[in-house]
Amino acid sequence: MxxxxxxxxxxxxxxxLKGISLTVNAGEVHAIMGPNGSGKSxxxxxxxxxxxxxxxxxxxxxxxxxxxxxxxEERAQAGVFLAFQYPIEIPGVTNAYFLRAAYNExxxxxxxxxxxxxxxxDVMEEKLTxxxxxxxxxxxxxxxxxxxxxxxxxxxxxMAVLEPKLAVLDETDSGLDIDALRIVAEGVNKLxxxxxxxxxxxxxxxxxxxxxPDHVHVLAGGRIIKSGGKELALxxxxxxxxxxxxxxxx
Amino acid sequence: MTxxxxxxVNKEYQYxxxxxxxxxxxxxxxxxxxxxxxxxxxxxxxxxxxxxxxxFRRWQTMTEPRWPNVTYxxxxxxxxxxxxxxxxxKPLQSLDEVDPELLKTYEKLGISLTExxxxxxxxxxxxxxxxxxxTTMKSELAKxxxxxxSFGEAVREHPELVQKxxxxxxPYSDNFFAALNSAVFSDGSFVYVPKGVTCPLELSTYFRINxxxxxxxxxxxxxxxxxxxxxxxxxxxxxKRDEHQLHAAVVEIVALDRATVKYSTVQNWYAGDSEGxxxxxxxxxxxxxxxxxxxxxxxxxxxxxxxxxxxPSVILQGDNSVGxxxxxxxxxxxxQADTGTKMIHIGRNTxxxxxxxxxxxxxxxxxxxxxxxxLPKAAGARNYTQCDSMLIGNxxxxxxxxxxxxxxxxxxxxxxxxxxxxxxxxxxxxxxRGLNAEHAISLIVAGFCKEVFKELPMExxxxxxxxxxxxxxxxxx
Numbered sequence: 061m062x063x064x065x066x067x068x069x070x071x072x073x074x075x076x077l078k079g080i081s082l083t084v085n086a087g088e089v090h091a092i093m094g095p096n097g098s099g100k101s102x103x104x105x106x107x108x109x110x111x112x113x114x115x116x117x118x119x120x121x122x123x124x125x126x127x128x129x130x131x132x133e134e135r136a137q138a139g140v141f142l143a144f145q146y147p148i149e150i151p152g153v154t155n156a157y158f159l160r161a162a163y164n165e166x167x168x169x170x171x172x173x174x175x176x177x178x179x180x181x182d183v184m185e186e187k188l189t190x191x192x193x194x195x196x197x198x199x200x201x202x203x204x205x206x207x208x209x210x211x212x213x214x215x216x217x218x219m220a221v222l223e224p225k226l227a228v229l230d231e232t233d234s235g236l237d238i239d240a241l242r243i244v245a246e247g248v249n250k251l252x253x254x255x256x257x258x259x260x261x262x263x264x265x266x267x268x269x270x271x272x273p274d275h276v277h278v279l280a281g282g283r284i285i286k287s288g289g290k291e292l293a294l295x296x297x298x299x300x301x302x303x304x305x306x307x308x309x310x
Numbered sequence: 311m312t313x314x315x316x317x318x319v320n321k322e323y324q325y326x327x328x329x330x331x332x333x334x335x336x337x338x339x340x341x342x343x344x345x346x347x348x349x350x351x352x353x354x355x356x357x358x359x360x361x362x363x364x365x366f367r368r369w370q371t372m373t374e375p376r377w378p379n380v381t382y383x384x385x386x387x388x389x390x391x392x393x394x395x396x397x398x399x400k401p402l403q404s405l406d407e408v409d410p411e412l413l414k415t416y417e418k419l420g421i422s423l424t425e426x427x428x429x430x431x432x433x434x435x436x437x438x439x440x441x442x443x444x445t446t447m448k449s450e451l452a453k454x455x456x457x458x459x460s461f462g463e464a465v466r467e468h469p470e471l472v473q474k475x476x477x478x479x480x481p482y483s484d485n486f487f488a489a490l491n492s493a494v495f496s497d498g499s500f501v502y503v504p505k506g507v508t509c510p511l512e513l514s515t516y517f518r519i520n521x522x523x524x525x526x527x528x529x530x531x532x533x534x535x536x537x538x539x540x541x542x543x544x545x546x547x548x549x550k551r552d553e554h555q556l557h558a559a560v561v562e563i564v565a566l567d568r569a570t571v572k573y574s575t576v577q578n579w580y581a582g583d584s585e586g587x588x589x590x591x592x593x594x595x596x597x598x599x600x601x602x603x604x605x606x607x608x609x610x611x612x613x614x615x616x617x618x619x620x621x622p623s624v625i626l627q628g629d630n631s632v633g634x635x636x637x638x639x640x641x642x643x644x645x646q647a648d649t650g651t652k653m654i655h656i657g658r659n660t661x662x663x664x665x666x667x668x669x670x671x672x673x674x675x676x677x678x679x680x681x682x683x684x685l686p687k688a689a690g691a692r693n694y695t696q697c698d699s700m701l702i703g704n705x706x707x708x709x710x711x712x713x714x715x716x717x718x719x720x721x722x723x724x725x726x727x728x729x730x731x732x733x734x735x736x737x738x739x740x741x742x743r744g745l746n747a748e749h750a751i752s753l754i755v756a757g758f759c760k761e762v763f764k765e766l767p768m769e770x771x772x773x774x775x776x777x778x779x780x781x782x783x784x785x786x787x
Contacts, residue, residue, distance in 0.1 A: 108742050112734065132741035141742075148739035151730075152757025161753065162743035169744070201757065218743065 061086045061257050062107075062226055067118035069106050076102045078282035079118070084226070087254040091268055091293060092261045094279035095301045100261045101145060103279065104230040107259075108142035109135045122226060136162075137169035139225030143215040143232050150202040155214065156184065158202045159221055166222060187220040191247045209240035216247040227251075228259045233267035245270030265297035280305055335394040340387050342366060345493050348393050352462055352496070355469060365482035365492030372486045378648035379677040379709055380617050382554075382591065390525045390556050392494045435460060435499045435515045447511055456509050456540075457502040461529055464500035471502055475533050479562040479599045479625070487558040487593040487619075491527045495560070498528035503538035503569075512767055514543040517559075525556035532562070534569035534604075541572040541767060554582075554616060557590050563598030565606050567628065571598065572607045574766055575622075579614035584672070586644035589616025596620065602628030602657070609765045612639040612649060621679065623652035626660035626688070633662040636762040641674025641706070650680035650711075655688035655721070664695040667759050670706035677709040684721040691721040699729040700758050702751070730758075 062084040069077040076099045084090050094100050106113050107120060109132030120127040127135055150158065156177070163183070164174040175183065188195060191213045203211050212232055219227055229248065233241055248258065248271050260271055268276075268290065276292040277284045278301070286292065286304055296304075336347060345366045349359040374385070434447075435458065451458050457468060464472050482492035499515040517528060534540055544561075557579065565571045573596075582589025592615035598606035608622035624633030635651035653662035668676040682693045699708035710727055732754055740750030756763070 110738055131746070132738060133744050133746045136742055136744035144739065144742075148736050150736065150739075150754055150757055152760040153753055158743075158753070161745060161749070162740075165744035165746075165749070222743070 061123060062259075063119075063121045064107075065119045065121075067103075067106070067120065068116045069102060069113045070116055071102075071113055075116070076113070076282050077106065080279075080282070080284060082277065082284065084257045084259060086225075086257055088274045089252070089258045089260065089271060091271075091273035091276045091290075092259060092279055093263065093265075093276060093293065093296060095305070096263065098279045099282040100263075100279050101230055104142055104145075104228045104259070104261050107135075107226075107228055108132060108140060133165070134169075136222075136224075137166050141219050141222055141224030141227045143212075143219060143227065143229040145231040145234065147203045147206075147211040147215055149204040149206075151204045153202050154199055155202055156180075156198040159184070159198075159218060162218070163221055183221065187217060190220045190250050191217045192243050193217055208235040209237065212236055212240065212244055213247070216244050216251075220247065220251055223251075223256075225256050226259070227256070228261065230261045231263065232260070233262055233264065241267065242270060265293045268293045278304055335391055338389055338391045340390070340392055340494065344392055348494055348496060351393065351395075352465070354465060357473060358465060361477070361482065362493050362495075365489050366494075368483050369486065369489035369493055372489055374486050375619075378619050378679075379675065379711070380619065380646040380648050382617055382646075385554075385556065385591070387490075392525060392527070393496055395496075435513075451509070451511060454507055454510050455504040456507065457500065458513050459500055461495070461498040461500050461531065464531070468500070468502065471533065472500065472531065475531055475562070475564050477562075479564060479597050480560050480595050485595060488560050488595040491529060491558045491560045491595070494525075495527045495529040498530045498559070499532075500530070501532040501540060501542065503534045503540045505535040506537040507535075508538070509540040512541050512543060514545065516545045525558065527557075528559045530559070530561040531564075532571060532573070533564045534566060534571050536566045537568045538566075539570040541574070543574045543576070543767060545576045545578070554588060555580075555590050556593070557615075558593045559595070561594070561596040561622075563596075563606055565598060565600045565604035565631075567602045568604060569601070570605045570607075572609070573598070573622070575608075575610040575612070576766075577610065577612045577614055577618075581614045581643060581645050582616040584643045586616065589645075590614065591616060592618045592620065594618075594620040596622035597625065597652075598623070598633070599625045599627050600631035600633060603630045604628060605632040605634070607632075607634040607636070607765070608651065609634075609636040609762065610638070610649075611762070611766070612637070612647060615647075616645060618645075618647040618649050620649045621651055623654070623681075624662065625654045625656065626662065626691075627656050628660075629657040630659045630661075631657055632660070634765075635662075635664045635666070635680075636765045637665070638667045638669070638759045638762045639676055639678075640669045640671070641676045642671040643674065644672070645674045647675070648677040648679055650678045652681040652683070653693060655682075655684040655691040655693070658688060659690040659692075660688055661691070662693045664693070664697070665761050666695075666697045667762055668697075668699045668708055669702065669755060669758070670699065670708050671702040673705045675707045675709070677711060679711040679713075681713040682715070682723060683713075684716040684718050684723075686717045688718050689720045691718065693721075693723045695723075695725045696761075697725070697727040698758070699727075700755070701729065701731045 064080055064082040067077050067080040068075060080103060092100055102113060106115060115128055122138060122140060125138060160180045167174055184198060193213060203214060206214060232244055236244060245267060260273060273290050276288055276290060278286040345362050349362055480488050482489055501513055503509050532542060563571050563573060579590035579592055600606045606624045610622060612618055622635060626633050633653050639647045639649050641647050650666060651664055664680055666678050668678055670676040678697050680695060684691045697710055701708055708729055712725060714723060736754055737747055737750045
């Protein structure tokens, strides 16, 4: 589904990603772990098409389509979803309006008819249960005045509604208490299907108790320095990152 | 920001065309003779000429205000033309007699004056340069006793009403531009709603400046008698011209006891090009006087003009009277706006609400200037002010100048202010959900302006929202 080959990306003069290669197949969950500043969030943002990063070489393909050729909104329409580490507030625009606008843009891109507010209500009702959210949340402004946990749940709600092929969760566990963590993780698990894939970017192993990855990759200094199965996450939890970093810095 | 966003939101001012009509235009310049000539052309009674002359003499002693936070080259008042009218406009028996060229102009602007295509429930007075082209739905209004006509016609048909209320809220000596207007005003709209009558239609005046170098100096007078109620909308456009054009209007509203007047403006004068060439200088005095238990509400969406200088105000004269001001002001390119309101609390238990939303893009400069004044007798007066600014890009500015004077210690005043910025992050968040940059900006801006848009009459709320999208052309740079 996703094929990243020797990806280099910079902000200004500073190179952050220094040759990332990663293949994610349909039905898989990949975890990307690593210390702070290793480039995890940058990778997530580059996949989604953040204009602040310049891709200097390498490629990202999704189902054979060159993502780097596409604007961020075209990637979203093609089925790429980024759950933001810090979801953005849009005062005055209701969650319901925003979600329907996004939903309809994606439908339009696939030549499907747009839904009116009444029709969309039915879609919403079903999806709200995925993240145990109350319908009243739909009338609040997008993320404005939401608690940290509400913001993250709102991201997963958007993911549930937009049904992406490839979801990238950027530090979705940060700042969540244990109950919110469970709700978010269960939401992600419920959305898992054989024809979609998820990349979980996280600093801690904690989230992976709930979302069990098929593959774990350790990112450091802008490179993937180790890949393994789910047991690698547990090993990192026990030993930290230092034992992996030494050979790199030496 | 990215070049792609810039090109995405590039749209032209779509009302910039010129109508070719034969005009009766007087030579540029302003002397007592000019004032007499305008009055004569309009076949005005002696008292009105006298009033104009007093205004003119006063104006000559006044100086242009320098306190607004705007900069422009000095205006040569002798270089402007103070009267221009299409030759074909004569007192008409019916709208069928209107010059087809003019009808076409209004069709192009989306305003239909012909019977079959009119907006249901809205009566329109169309002002072209210095004169009224026609007023629709007059007979329907007459059934309710409502008078809605051009100012010139009101002077002829209802002189007693005009004489009684003209200058009663904005005296000719009020300020430099009001004095200028009082001396040379050409046409405008007049509304009178009799006692206890709720006006059955939305009233609307559509102002169009066409002639080159001609200023527009219209005068609007709205009188709602005791217990009456009316909603009024004003729209404005002008062609693209390289020279600055002058627009100095006066609007007076009188809301007698228990009356309600709602006045909405969608101002879309030509703003000049991206280099600041051309565009309308908009120096407007708008004020209402609310008597006992009366309510005056101003809603404005200001997107055009090179310079805007405008403070729709309410004098809360009577006890329990209410004043409201809801404003969205957008500046882009090299536009400058200094706009806000004045709420003067005179009566007891008077209440006022001010919601101001300023949006600055490009190299635009947007200033909110508001005065809340509570006089000694205004026991129990209350004001709530909310003043929000939004910045798009790095070269624009937002400024806030609140003035608060309270002379009664039982008054309650609240003031809230905020400044935010549409950032790459907000746009990226929307893009990551499948919305393009243009859609993202209009969504974010519409959300920001929501509290004001909901005050606009239904038919115009959508128009205003679309207008904002157009005004922010190329703003993300």
